[in-house]
Amino acid sequence: MKSFKSILEFQKHFDTEEKCREYLEEQRWNGTPCCPFCYSVNVSRFATNNRIFKCREKECRAKFSVTVGTIYENTKLPLTKWFLATYILSVHSKGISSLQLANFIGVTQKTAWHLNHRIREMLKENAPELLEGIVEVDETYVGGSLKNMHTIKKAKLKNKDNKTMVFGAVQRNGKVRTTVIPQASLENITEAVESFIKPNSTMVSDEHHAYTKVGKKYQHRKVNHRSKEYVKQEDILVHTNTIEGYWSILKRQIDGIHHSVSPKHLQRYCNEASFRYNNKALFQDERFAFAVGNCHGTLKYKTLINQ
Numbered sequence: 575m576k577s578f579k580s581i582l583e584f585q586k587h588f589d590t591e592e593k594c595r596e597y598l599e600e601q602r603w604n605g606t607p608c609c610p611f612c613y614s615v616n617v618s619r620f621a622t623n624n625r626i627f628k629c630r631e632k633e634c635r636a637k638f639s640v641t642v643g644t645i646y647e648n649t650k651l652p653l654t655k656w657f658l659a660t661y662i663l664s665v666h667s668k669g670i671s672s673l674q675l676a677n678f679i680g681v682t683q684k685t686a687w688h689l690n691h692r693i694r695e696m697l698k699e700n701a702p703e704l705l706e707g708i709v710e711v712d713e714t715y716v717g718g719s720l721k722n723m724h725t726i727k728k729a730k731l732k733n734k735d736n737k738t739m740v741f742g743a744v745q746r747n748g749k750v751r752t753t754v755i756p757q758a759s760l761e762n763i764t765e766a767v768e769s770f771i772k773p774n775s776t777m778v779s780d781e782h783h784a785y786t787k788v789g790k791k792y793q794h795r796k797v798n799h800r801s802k803e804y805v806k807q808e809d810i811l812v813h814t815n816t817i818e819g820y821w822s823i824l825k826r827q828i829d830g831i832h833h834s835v836s837p838k839h840l841q842r843y844c845n846e847a848s849f850r851y852n853n854k855a856l857f858q859d860e861r862f863a864f865a866v867g868n869c870h871g872t873l874k875y876k877t878l879i880n881q
């Protein structure tokens with residue numbers, strides 16, 4: 575793919591539905607169209623309407639276009655706007671608020687908000703590998719900073735902080751993974767650690783007791799933050815500075831841009847931030863290509879607001 579120097583250049587390149595559709599077909603199918611219902615590649619393009627394919631399997635015979643079964647299915651929004659929004663979200667270093675996005679692509683804020691969330695789904699890594707080597711773990715509170723919140727919302731919360739706990743694990747010189755948890759209980763921490771980190775890896779945590787039990791499955795090293803111990807030289811350097819550095823990135827993105835994020839949507843914002851961190855070495859266009867290639871599945875507005 576061509577590399578773009580600016581949003582304007584990107585917009586010029588993807589200025590028609592046809593160009594976007596062609597690119598989507600390439601990204602989704604790698605040049606070999608595949609039936610979204612029976613997964614057969616025995617399909618042909620309609621001569622009269624080249625957007626539509628027909629499955630030639632006797633049992634199936636489905637007609638479909640490239641957007642069926644993707645996040646773009648049944649969308650009223652032109653693909654040109656979708657592409658622009660995806661580009662902005664996947665290349666912008668800190669993401670974008672729905673208000674800014676609405677202005678950028680000329681839609682209502684409600685549409686932009688929904689769009690933003692559906693694109694975040696595309697930034698989610700499906701079946702990521704377990705972290706290994708030296709992995710730092712920690713938990714923190716994110717979102718719901720009262721000072722940014724609307725007075726009415728604040729009153730509803732009776733001035734209690736509306737913060738949500740996030741557990742995170744980062745492999746040194748590797749990737750980060752985060753998950754929203756209700757609290758740092760033994761069960762939640764154990765489950766999160768086991769789902770993120772390969773057994774027998776080195777796990778570095780602070781003194782929090784919830785890590786002790788699951789730590790037996792790992793080479794567990796601890797720093798005691800309560801007694802102001804931050805770095806300890808053993809055979810490795812024992813500290814949790816990497817994950818703490820990541821927390822400040824995450825908080826800048828969430829609290830700085832979106833102001834208040836409701837707990838039920840927080841996981842998606844976390845995915846967006848880890849997508850950027852984990853793909854920081856990629857070029858902007860590669861990040862965009864990855865996002866578009868990951869367009870399977872849909873997230874309907876109703877599902878989104880009823881979660």
Ligand SMILES: [Zn+2]
Pocket residue numbers: 609610611612613614629630631634635636
């Ligand atoms: Zn089929």
